[in-house]
Amino acid sequence: xxxxxxxxxxxxxxxxxxxxxxxxxxxxxxxxxxxxxxxxxxxxxxxxxxxxxxxxxxxxxxxxxxxxxxxxxxxxxxxxxxxxxxxxxxxxxxxxxxxxxxxxxxxxxxxxxxxxxxxxxxxxxxxxxxxxxxxxxxxxxxxxxxxxxxxxxxxxxxxxxxxxxxxxxxxxxxxxxxxxxxxxxxxxxxxxxxxxxxxxxxxxxxxxxxxxxxxxxxxxxxxxxxxxxxxxxxxxxxxxxxxxxxxxxxxxxxxxxxxxxxxxxxxxxxxxxxxxxxxxxxxxxxxxxxxxxxxxxxxxxxxxxxxxxxxxxxxxxxxxxxxxxxxxxxxxxxxxxxxxxxxxxxxxxxxxxxxxxxxxxxxxxxxxxxxxxxxxxxxxxxxxxxxxxxxxxxxxxxxxxxxxxxxxxxxxxxxxxxxxxxxxxxxxxxxxxxxxxxxxxxxxxxxxxxxxxxxxxxxxxxxxxxxxxxxxxxxxxxxxxxxxxxxxxxxxxxxxxxxxxxxxxxxxxxxxxxxxxxxxxxxxxxxxxxxxxxxxxxxxxxxxxxxxxxxxxxxxxxxxxxxxxxxxxxxxxxxxxxxxxxxxxxxxxxxxxxx
Amino acid sequence: xxxxxxxxxxxxxxxxxxxxxxxxxxxxxxxxxxxxxxxxxxxxxxxxxxxxxxxxxxxxxxxxxxxxxxxxxxxxxxxxxxxxxxxxxxxxxxxxxxxxxxxxxxxxxxxxxxxxxxxxxxxxxxxxxxxxxxxxxxxxxxxxxxxxxxxxxxxxxxxxxxxxxxxxxxxxxxxxxxxxxxxxxxxxxxxxxxxxxxxxxxxxxxxxxxxxxxxxxxxxxxxxxxxxxxxxxxxxxxxxx
Amino acid sequence: xxxxxxxxxxxxxxxxxxxxxxxxxxxxxxxxxxxxxxxxxxxxxxxxxxxxxxxxxxxxxxxxxxxxxxxxxxxxxxxxxxxxxxxxxxxxxxxxxxxxxxxxxxxxxxxxxx
Numbered sequence: 048x049x050x051x052x053x054x055x056x057x058x059x060x061x062x063x064x065x066x067x068x069x070x071x072x073x074x075x076x077x078x079x080x081x082x083x084x085x086x087x088x089x090x091x092x093x094x095x096x097x098x099x100x101x102x103x104x105x106x107x108x109x110x111x112x113x114x115x116x117x118x119x120x121x122x123x124x125x126x127x128x129x130x131x132x133x134x135x136x137x138x139x140x141x142x143x144x145x146x147x148x149x150x151x152x153x154x155x156x157x158x159x160x161x162x163x164x165x166x167x168x169x170x171x172x173x174x175x176x177x178x179x180x181x182x183x184x185x186x187x188x189x190x191x192x193x194x195x196x197x198x199x200x201x202x203x204x205x206x207x208x209x210x211x212x213x214x215x216x217x218x219x220x221x222x223x224x225x226x227x228x229x230x231x232x233x234x235x236x237x238x239x240x241x242x243x244x245x246x247x248x249x250x251x252x253x254x255x256x257x258x259x260x261x262x263x264x265x266x267x268x269x270x271x272x273x274x275x276x277x278x279x280x281x282x283x284x285x286x287x288x289x290x291x292x293x294x295x296x297x298x299x300x301x302x303x304x305x306x307x308x309x310x311x312x313x314x315x316x317x318x319x320x321x322x323x324x325x326x327x328x329x330x331x332x333x334x335x336x337x338x339x340x341x342x343x344x345x346x347x348x349x350x351x352x353x354x355x356x357x358x359x360x361x362x363x364x365x366x367x368x369x370x371x372x373x374x375x376x377x378x379x380x381x382x383x384x385x386x387x388x389x390x391x392x393x394x395x396x397x398x399x400x401x402x403x404x405x406x407x408x409x410x411x412x413x414x415x416x417x418x419x420x421x422x423x424x425x426x427x428x429x430x431x432x433x434x435x436x437x438x439x440x441x442x443x444x445x446x447x448x449x450x451x452x453x454x455x456x457x458x459x460x461x462x463x464x465x466x467x468x469x470x471x472x473x474x475x476x477x478x479x480x481x482x483x484x485x486x487x488x489x490x491x492x493x494x495x496x497x498x499x500x501x502x503x504x505x506x507x508x509x510x511x512x513x514x515x516x517x518x519x520x521x522x523x524x525x526x527x528x529x530x531x532x533x534x535x536x537x538x539x540x541x542x543x544x545x546x547x548x549x550x551x552x553x554x555x556x557x558x559x560x561x562x563x564x565x566x567x568x569x570x571x572x573x574x575x576x577x578x579x580x581x582x583x584x585x586x587x588x589x590x591x592x593x594x595x596x597x598x599x600x601x602x603x604x605x606x607x608x609x610x611x612x613x614x615x616x617x618x619x620x621x622x623x624x625x626x627x628x629x630x631x632x633x634x635x636x637x638x639x640x641x642x
Numbered sequence: 643x644x645x646x647x648x649x650x651x652x653x654x655x656x657x658x659x660x661x662x663x664x665x666x667x668x669x670x671x672x673x674x675x676x677x678x679x680x681x682x683x684x685x686x687x688x689x690x691x692x693x694x695x696x697x698x699x700x701x702x703x704x705x706x707x708x709x710x711x712x713x714x715x716x717x718x719x720x721x722x723x724x725x726x727x728x729x730x731x732x733x734x735x736x737x738x739x740x741x742x743x744x745x746x747x748x749x750x751x752x753x754x755x756x757x758x759x760x761x762x763x764x765x766x767x768x769x770x771x772x773x774x775x776x777x778x779x780x781x782x783x784x785x786x787x788x789x790x791x792x793x794x795x796x797x798x799x800x801x802x803x804x805x806x807x808x809x810x811x812x813x814x815x816x817x818x819x820x821x822x823x824x825x826x827x828x829x830x831x832x833x834x835x836x837x838x839x840x841x842x843x844x845x846x847x848x849x850x851x852x853x854x855x856x857x858x859x860x861x862x863x864x865x866x867x868x869x870x871x872x873x874x875x876x877x878x879x880x881x882x883x
Numbered sequence: 884x885x886x887x888x889x890x891x892x893x894x895x896x897x898x899x900x901x902x903x904x905x906x907x908x909x910x911x912x913x914x915x916x917x918x919x920x921x922x923x924x925x926x927x928x929x930x931x932x933x934x935x936x937x938x939x940x941x942x943x944x945x946x947x948x949x950x951x952x953x954x955x956x957x958x959x960x961x962x963x964x965x966x967x968x969x970x971x972x973x974x975x976x977x978x979x980x981x982x983x984x985x986x987x988x989x990x991x992x993x994x995x996x997x
Contacts, residue, residue: 094706152829308682546694555698
C-alpha cells in the first residue's frame with residue numbers, strides 16, 4: 048500500500064470547538080498548520096450544543112469565578128483537578144468575550160451585554176442558590192459558537208483537510224509524537240502528516256452506547272488512536288447521562304429549558320425533583336437528576352404505556368419566552384417527540400451524552416502520562432483538548448455549559464502551548480518510525496482483504512447494547528463483571544470486521560469499520576475502569592457502594608479519591624492522585640455532595 | 643423487531659461509484675424497516691446495515707449539522723427531518739444527490755463550489771476598532787436583526803435548488819452565501835457594509851437572483867434567503883440614490 | 884488561466900432600470916386600457932385621434948423606450964446564462980442591441996407619423 052508524507056509545523060485532528068479554537072491560535076501565530084476533519088467543520092457535534100457556555104461575567108447578577116470553581120469541583124464530586132478547574136474558571140470571561148469579538152451572536156440583556164441564564168449546578172456564593180452564568184445564543188449556542196469560530200478561521204486562512212479520517216498517531220520509540228496518518232475519504236489515499244506538534248480535538252465517543260444524544264460521528268477516534276499508541280486513558284468510567292434526551296429518539300433537550308423554568312414531572316404530575324434536591328430542584332447536577340428520573344421510572348412512576356419516561360413541562364411558561372429563548376427546542380419537540388411544547392409536556396429519558404474522561408492532559412493542554420520520575424510526564428509534541436481530553440475539569444460529573452467552556456479554554460491553551468513550543472524551536476521533524484506507519488497500513492489492509500469476518504453494523508450494535516445494559520445510569524457489581532467479558536469478546540470480533548464495499552471512492556463502509564476500531568477501545572476502557580472502581584462517585588453509581596455514614600452517597604475517598612488510568616496493552620489499570628491544590632486559592636475541602 | 647411492527651419501503655436511489663460504474667443508474671430497493679424508524683435517515687441507516695455500499699453523509703441526525711441534505715422525491719431536504727409517514731403509500735421514495743453540484747459517489751456531492759461562494763462574501767465579522775476589554779454592546783433589538791440569518795446550517799438545500807446557481811455556480815453567490823452576507827451587513831458590530839455591498843454589486847453575484855424562491859421553499863430551518871437578498875438590494879438602492 | 888472575473892459594477896443599475904421600466908409599462912397599459920374602454924378605439928378614426936394626441940405620443944414613446952431597455956436587460960441575461968464563449972456572446976449582445984434600437988426607432992417613427 049502506498050502513502051505519501053506531508054510536513055507541517057502543527058497538525059490538528061478535529062475541527063469542532065476545541066480544534067477550531069486551537070487552529071485560531073496557530074494560524075494567527077503564522078504556523079503552518081493542517082486541520083484534519085472527517086466532516087466539514089460546521090458539521091462537528093459542537094454544533095448541537097444548546098444551552099450555553101459558563102462564564103462568571105455577572106451580567107445579570109453578582110457572580111465570581113471562585114463560585115464557579117467551587118460549583119465545578121463539587122459537580123465533579125471532587126475528582127476534578129483543582130488546578131485545572133481554577134485555570135478554566137478564571138479564563139472563562141476572557142474566552143467568552145473573545146467569542147463575542149469574533150462575532151458570535153449572543154443574546155443580549157436590555158443593557159446590551161451578553162444574556163445569561165441559570166443552569167444545573169451553577170450557584171452563587173459557594174452553593175447557595177442558582178445563578179445566571181450560562182452565556183447563551185437562544186438555544187443554539189453551540190451552533191452560533193462553532194460557526195463564529197469557523198468564520199474566524201476563514202479570516203485567518205486556516206488550511207483545512209475536509210473529509211479526512213485520521214487513522215493512527217505516529218509515536219516513536221522515545222514516546223514522542225510526530226504526527227498522524229490519515230486517509231482522504233474521497234480517494235482512499237493515505238498520507239502521513241509529519242508535524243512538530245499534534246493536537247487532538249476529536250470529541251467524545253457517545254456512540255459506544257445504544258441510546259445517545261451524540262452524532263453518528265462521535266466515535267472517539269482520538270481516544271482510540273491514543274490508546275493504540277500506548278497512551279493511557281483517564282477516568283473513562285465516568286459517562287454523563289443527560290437527563291433530558293427525547294424518549295425514543297435520543298435527541299438532546301437542553302438543560303436551559305429547566306434554566307428558563309421548565310419542570311420535570313412523573314406520571315402523577317408531581318415535581319419529583321423537590322424530593323431529591325430540595326434546594327436546586329430541577330437545576331441540580333445532571334447525574335443527580337438522571338438518577339432521580341431513573342428511580343422514578345424504576346419505582347413505577349414513569350409515564351406512557353410502558354411507564355418508561357418522565358415529562359419535561361414548559362406549558363406554564365409564556366409562549367413568547369419559549370419562542371424567543373428556546374425556539375430550537377420547540378422545533379425538536381415537534382420533529383422528534385411529535386408534541387407542541389407550548390401545549391404539551393415533552394417525554395424525556397436520561398440519555399448518554401458526554402465522556403468525562405479521555406486523554407490525560409494538564410491545564411496547558413499537554414498530554415501527560417506516568418513516567419519514571421512523576422505520574423504526569425509530558426508526552427513531547429502531543430496535545431489534546433475538548434471532550435477527547437481529560438484535564439481533568441469535569442471529574443466524575445460535568446456541569447452543563449462547562450463543556451463549551453472546556454473546549455474554548457483548553458483549545459486555546461493547547462494552541463498556545465504548541466505555539467510556544469514551536470517558537471522556542473524545541474521541536475524538529477524527527478525521522479518517522481516506519482514500524483508505526485506499517486502497523487496502520489496493515490490495519491487498513493486487513494480490512495480490505497478480510498474474508499468471513501464480522502459485520503460492522505451488527506458488531507457495533509452488540510457493543511452498544513452491551514454498554515447500555517452493563518454500564519448505564521445505575522451500575523451493578525455482577526453486571527459490570529459480566530459486561531467486561533462481553534465487551535472483550537466483542538473486541539475480538541472488531542479485530543475481524545469485514546466490509547463488502549471495497550471501493551476507493553468515498554467508502555463510508557470502510558470509515559465506519561475504522562471508527563469501530565476506536566469505539567471498542569473506548570468501550571473497553573469504560574467497562575474495565577468501571578468494574579474496578581468499587582465506589583459511587585458522580586456519574587458512576589454502583590449497587591455495592593451504598594450510602595453509609597462512613598461513605599456518604601457511596602463515595603469512598605479513603606480508597607478511591609484517584610484518577611483511573613487504563614492501558615490498552617494488557618487491559619491494565621493504573622491510578623494517579625487527584626490534584627487537590629488549586630493555583631492560587633485554598634483547596635476546596637472534601638464535603639458530602641448535596642443540592 | 644417483529645414483522646407486524648415493521649414497514650415496507652420501496653426506494654429508488656441514485657447510485658454511482660466511479661470506481662466500478664461506467665455511469666450512474668437508479669437502483670430499486672425494497673426493504674422492511676422497524677416501526678421505530680421514524681425519519682428517512684433512520685430507514686437509510688437500516689438500509690446501509692444491509693448494503694454497506696450505499697454512500698451518504700450524515701452526522702447529528704437532528705437537523706443542525708446539515709450533512710444529510712439530498713433530493714427527496716424531487717425536493718431538496720434533510721433526511722433526518724423528513725418523516726417516513728410523509729411519503730405516500732405505494733409510491734417509491736426517490737433519492738438523488740443535491741442537483742447542480744458534481745457527484746462524488748451515490749448521494750455524496752462535491753460541495754467545493756458551494757463553500758467557495760460562501761467564503762467569497764467574507765463570512766466573518768469585520769470591525770477594526772480597538773477591542774474593548776469586555777463584550778461589545780448590542781441592544782436586544784439590534785440583535786434581533788440577526789434572527790432568521792445566523793441559524794443557517796450550510797446544508798446547501800437552498801443553493802442547489804436555485805436555477806440561477808445551476809446556470810452560474812461559479813459567479814452567482816447563491817441564496818446561502820447571500821443570506822450569510824446579509825447576516826454580517828445586518829450586524830451592528832460589523833463595519834464593512836460598504837465593502838460588502840461593493841463585493842455584490844455585479845450582474846452575477848447578487849442580481850442573478852430572480853426571486854424564484856425555491857430557496858425559501860426548501861430551507862429545512864425555515865429561513866428566507868429571498869427576503870435577505872431583497873434587503874441587500876434595498877440597501878444598494880438607498881446607497882445609490 | 885481560467886480566472887472567474889466578476890465585479891462589473893452595473894448590477895444595481897440594470898436591476899433598478901428593469902424595475903422602473905416595468906412600472907412605466909404597467910402605468911402605460913392602465914392608461915391605454917382607460918382610452919380603449921372609453922371608446923378611444925371605437926373606430927379607426929377614434930383610435931388615430933387617441934394615439935396622435937401630444938400626451939399619448941409622449942407616453943407611447945416612453946413606453947417603447949422602456950420596453951426596449953427592459954428587453955435588453957432580460958435578453959442579455961439569457962445570453963449570459965446560456966452562451967459561454969465570449970465572442971459568440973458579444974455578437975449576440977450586439978445583434979440584440981441593434982435589433983432593439985432599430986425596433987425603437989421604427990416604432991417611434993410610426994407614432995409620430997400618426
